[in-house]
Amino acid sequence: MAFLISGLLPNGNFEMGPKRSDMKGTVVTNPHAIPKWEISGFVEYIKSGQNQxxxxxxxxEGAFAVRLGNEASIKQKVKVVKGMxxxxxxxxxxxxAQEERLNVSVAGDWGVLPMQTLYxxxxxxxxxxxxxxLYDVVEIVIHNPGIEEDPACGPLVDSVAMRALYPPRPTRVFVDNVIKNGDFEGGPYIxxxxxxxxxxPPFIEDDHSPLPGWMIESLKAVKYVDSDHFSVPSGKRAVELIAGKESAIAQVxxxxxxxxxxxxxxxxxxNNACAGNLVVEAFAGKDTLKVPYNSAGKGGFKRAVLRFVATGNRTRIMFYSTFYTLRDDDFSSLCGPVLDDVRLLSIRNP
Known part of the structure; x- marks a missing residue:
């Protein structure tokens, strides 16, 4: 059993497949037929380009994936650092189906990821x-709880990966930045x-957040992007607010x-053809600021500042996008403004 810090799980892309003797058409008939995985229920091994x-x-990614039918699941044990x-x-x-969703669980923690909105x-x-x-070895389970008329109906799953997250702390540049993970460099594996x-996904609290330090306080997801594929204002990572006021992040x-x-x-x-008048709304307690950004969809950014007087020993910082926006080159893909390099500094001599 391999010890994993960051990257694909063993056979996480399902490129190593079952033997033909362990399949009936596309259906996998042996619980241990897919190397490194254990399956249960109606699981299909799908080749790219296959017709349904x-x-x-x-x-x-690659040439193969799995499809989870009603009440089907895949699971794998992974060696980890207890407490991390x-x-x-x-x-x-x-x-x-429109209402497809996946239940993800690891050793007492679980979450249901809705897939109604295609981004x-x-x-x-x-x-x-x-x-x-909670243990040195954990079992990762991805389960389809769906109950469809067609038992084969269910989501495709591919490229299962993991990344260790380190506790975020306020950073010191030249002065103390109170915000944790304000540059968004800490986050999930891309x-x-x-x-x-x-x-x-929405409704993610900060104690179990894939984006350390931040909560997703909204009905829709936010998107985590990297500089290899997107324009990022600073460093390697940033957040794209892709669903208007329903796509918000916050930190106390x-x-x-x-x-x-x-x-x-x-x-x-x-730099993903998200053109037009984008607006980010920033909140610090009861103080607010709207920051317009006229986007050509080709990259670029500007800095903004919200000054306020704290009214207590805890202040809630929140950001969301004012508008829903679609990409110019793809009218079915949601997009929005990118947020990065968040800093909260005390003003000693106003």
């Missing part, structure tokens, strides 16, 4: 989910050669009542 009725099934937080990343696509026109999205390792980033920080603070941050676009 009038639909062509496409695989995001990890983020699980995997790619998934709907194939039949990428490729048909695939990558999702992140975090957990704390699968190489995928161009759609990673979705961080320590402040001193009566003290003045300066919240600075970068607003830009990801």
């Amino acid at each position: 009725g009038d639909m062509l099934l496409v695989v995001p 937080y990890y983020s699980l990343t995997f790619s998934a696509a709907r194939t039949c 990428s026109s490729s048909g695939w999205d990558s999702y992140a989910w975090a957990f704390r390792a 699968i190489p050669n995928t161009t759609w980033g990673v979705l961080i 920080v320590r402040t001193v009542a009566g003290k003045r603070y300066s919240l600075t941050f970068s607003v830009g676009d990801a």
Whole structure:
């Protein structure tokens, strides 16, 4: 059993497949037929380009993926560091039903990831989910709880990966930055050669967040993007607010009542044809600021600042996008402004 810090799980892309004797058509008949995995229920081994009725099934990475039918699951044991937080990343696509979802669980932690909203026109999205390792070896389970008329109806799953998350702390540049992970460099594993980033699902709290230090306080996901595939204002990683006011991130920080603070941050676009008038709304307690950004969809950013006086020893910092926006080159893909390099500094001499 391999010890994993960051990267694909063993056979996490399912390129090593079952023997023909362990299959009936596309259905895998032996629970241990897929190397490194154990399966249960109606699981299919899908080759890219395979037809399902009038639909062509496409695989995001490599040539193979699995499809989980009603109540089907895949699981694998992984060696970890007890007490450490990890983020699980995997790619998934709907194939039949609008209400498809996946249940992810690891040693007492679990979460249901809704797939009703498709954010990428490729048909695939990558999702992140975090957990704390309670043991030295954990079992990762991805389960389809769906109950469809067609038992084969269910999502495709591919590229299952993991990344260790380290506790975020306030940073010191020249002065103390109260915000934790304000540069978003700490976050989930982004699968190489995928161009759609990673979705961080809604209603994620900061103690189990794939984006350390941050909560997703919204009905829709936010997207985690990297500089290999997108324009990022600073460093290697940033967040794209892709679903208007339904796509929000927040952090509660320590402040001193009566003290003045300066919240600075970068607003830009990801160089993904997200053009038009983008607006990020920033909140610090009861103070707000709207930051317009006229995007050509080709990259770029600007800095903004919100100054406020703290009213208590805790202040809630939040960001969301004012508008829903679609990419100019793809009217079925949601997009939005990029947020990066968030800093909260006390002003000693206003």
